[in-house]
Amino acid sequence: xxxxxxxxxxxxxxxxxxxxxxxxxxxxxxxxxxxxxxxxxxxxxxxxxxxxxxxxxxxxxxxxxxxxxxxxxxxxxxxxxxxxxxxxxxxxxxxxxxxxxxxxxxxxxxxxxxxxxxxxxxxxxxxxxxxxxxxxxxxxxxxxxxxxxxxxxxxxxxxxxxxxxxxxxxxxxxxxxxxxxxxxxxxxxxxxxxxxxxxxxxxxxxxxxxxxxxxxxxxxxxxxxxxxxxxxxxxxxxxxxxxxxxxxxxxxxxxxxxxxxxxxxxxxxxxxxxxxxxxxxxxxxxxxxxxxxxxxxxxxxxxxxxxxxxxxxxxxxxxxxxxxxxxxxxxxxxxxxxxxxxxxxxxxxxxxx
Amino acid sequence: xxxxxxxxxxxxxxxxxxxxxxxxxxxxxxxxxxxxxxxxxxxxxxxxxxxxxxxxxxxxxxxxxxxxxxxxxxxxxxxxxxxxxxxxxxxxxxxxxxxxxxxxxxxxxxxxxxxxxxxxxxxxxxxxxxxxxxxxxxxxxxxxxxxxxxxxxxxxxxxxxxxxxxxxxxxxxxxxxxxxxxxxxxxxxxxxxxxxxxxxxxxxxxxxxxxxxxx
Numbered sequence: 001x002x003x004x005x006x007x008x009x010x011x012x013x014x015x016x017x018x019x020x021x022x023x024x025x026x027x028x029x030x031x032x033x034x035x036x037x038x039x040x041x042x043x044x045x046x047x048x049x050x051x052x053x054x055x056x057x058x059x060x061x062x063x064x065x066x067x068x069x070x071x072x073x074x075x076x077x078x079x080x081x082x083x084x085x086x087x088x089x090x091x092x093x094x095x096x097x098x099x100x101x102x103x104x105x106x107x108x109x110x111x112x113x114x115x116x117x118x119x120x121x122x123x124x125x126x127x128x129x130x131x132x133x134x135x136x137x138x139x140x141x142x143x144x145x146x147x148x149x150x151x152x153x154x155x156x157x158x159x160x161x162x163x164x165x166x167x168x169x170x171x172x173x174x175x176x177x178x179x180x181x182x183x184x185x186x187x188x189x190x191x192x193x194x195x196x197x198x199x200x201x202x203x204x205x206x207x208x209x210x211x212x213x214x215x216x217x218x219x220x221x222x223x224x225x226x227x228x229x230x231x232x233x234x235x236x237x238x239x240x241x242x243x244x245x246x247x248x249x250x251x252x253x254x255x256x257x258x259x260x261x262x263x264x265x266x267x268x269x270x271x272x273x274x275x276x277x278x279x280x281x282x283x284x285x286x287x288x289x290x291x292x293x294x295x296x297x298x299x300x301x302x303x304x305x306x307x308x309x310x311x312x313x314x315x316x317x318x319x320x321x322x323x324x325x326x327x328x329x330x331x332x333x334x335x336x337x338x339x340x341x342x343x344x345x346x347x348x349x350x351x352x353x
Numbered sequence: 354x355x356x357x358x359x360x361x362x363x364x365x366x367x368x369x370x371x372x373x374x375x376x377x378x379x380x381x382x383x384x385x386x387x388x389x390x391x392x393x394x395x396x397x398x399x400x401x402x403x404x405x406x407x408x409x410x411x412x413x414x415x416x417x418x419x420x421x422x423x424x425x426x427x428x429x430x431x432x433x434x435x436x437x438x439x440x441x442x443x444x445x446x447x448x449x450x451x452x453x454x455x456x457x458x459x460x461x462x463x464x465x466x467x468x469x470x471x472x473x474x475x476x477x478x479x480x481x482x483x484x485x486x487x488x489x490x491x492x493x494x495x496x497x498x499x500x501x502x503x504x505x506x507x508x509x510x511x512x513x514x515x516x517x518x519x520x521x522x523x524x525x526x527x528x529x530x531x532x533x534x535x536x537x538x539x540x541x542x543x544x545x546x547x548x549x550x551x552x553x554x555x556x557x558x559x560x561x562x563x564x565x566x567x568x
Contacts, residue, residue, distance in 0.1 A: 113538065311532070312534055315533075318546075319537055319545075322537045
């Protein structure tokens with residue numbers, strides 16, 4: 001057993017304890033959340049999702065002879081070590097997405113003065129998801145964990161609920177669904193990052209819980225392909241969001257074009273590699289995903305530069321961090337690109353055996 | 354009148370990131386204006402200008418640092434920077450003021466036999482209302498349209514001087530120059546922590562506490 005595991009257990013326990021403490025210190029907020037009509041709905045959805053996700057595993061036909069069985073295993077199941085590595089990578093990408101959501105929603109919802117009590121929800125959920133993902137990242141046991149599973153389900157449900165809240169925020173403003181409101185009201189795509197963190201985390205749990213000799217699967221689909229589709233869709237959606245907000249910023253810096261050009265190519269290559277697996281396309285997709293992952297980090301630098309260019313620069317941080325380009329947003333691309341890389345390695349396992 | 358922004362002092366933003374050196378220098382200069390100094394207005398005109406300013410923008414007697422409105426108008430006329438625009442029915446800014454003040458004093462003399470600043474408050478108001486409505490008949494008004502002078506010169510210069518001073522900003526909850534720090538929460542009824550908090554009925558203490566944190 002790796003020595004890092006207990007340490008990470010401690011870290012994730014601290015994260016969970018922190019969230020619990022927040023609930024204790026501000027019980028009114030928690031009680032407001034629990035009284036919300038969304039809770040039973042989200043609970044039901046999570047439970048159903050958990051049921052349907054845990055039921056499906058691809059059964060292996062009984063093998064006639066041990067030697068043929070061994071050959072069959074080698075063909076259909078990627079080496080367990082590779083599967084577990086892919087699962088941990090998925091936890092890593094979920095952690096990065098959760099961190100991005102935690103920081104971004106903290107800044108943006110603070111800007112919104114937590115006007116609606118539900119605006120605390122993504123902070124709590126993303127903190128839990130981050131803790132759970134770090135725990136999963138360090139956990140070398142080839143098994144699912146019910147706590148992580150539940151947290152990820154909660155994150156997915158919160159993300160979807162957030163989408164509804166943000167859509168309501170846009171529609172309730174004068175002008176309803178207009179470009180102005182899409183630019184300046186609650187960002188429509190942002191809550192999906194939390195949902196993606198939850199779904200990728202669920203994927204990680206399913207992959208790591210794959211019984212020996214079985215092919216990793218997600219909702220009855222080969223895990224690699226399903227997660228590749230999810231990552232590709234996530235990359236495309238995030239690129240759409242960046243496109244909308246960079247258009248608002250009039251593409252005044254040429255590098256603002258990068259997030260609407262690089263990630264969509266990565267998404268296309270990844271989707272192609274999932275549909276038509278092959279060495280060349282996988283190779284291309286892998287490099288392009290690495291470039292996208294780098295872009296996510298570079299984006300933080302660009303956004304920091306953007307903040308410095310606002311009046312007063314970093315000295316006037318209390319306005320410019322809120323008003324300028326969002327610092328924690330670009331790492332979402334890194335998180336999704338890492339998920340895509342994990343999916344690619346699973347696809348390779350599925351394809352080559 | 355109850356204080357609408359209790360405990361709010363725009364100058365507490367002075368040393369925060371809200372203002373930079375340039376903003377501080379500009380406001381410091383404005384705060385340092387001597388209320389009795391007049392360079393453009395003659396000693397003869399000065400009490401009339403002061404008396405008019407007191408009636409147009411009366412200030413509470415207990416105000417620690419009242420806005421030196423007459424001196425600010427004087428400075429504007431002395432520097433003769435102008436506004437960049439002018440009603441074509443009026444002469445140039447300095448000329449309009451000279452003629453207008455003489456006409457107002459002349460009107461006071463013809464009506465009440467004394468100068469404008471020697472009138473009681475109510476009579477001063479009556480005379481200013483007469484100028485505002487154009488109900489004047491002194492010879493001096495033939496060259497200067499009373500209504501236009503009142504609205505486009507007298508009122509314009511006095512009111513814009515008053516509202517350029519921090520004393521009035523505290524009264525109306527204005528944050529002063531947004532330079533370099535502007536505002537983030539732009540929606541209706543939202544407030545940045547560096548903005549004045551308005552005391553709605555029953556929430557005066559909360560507003561006072563919030564205003565204590567402005568900086």
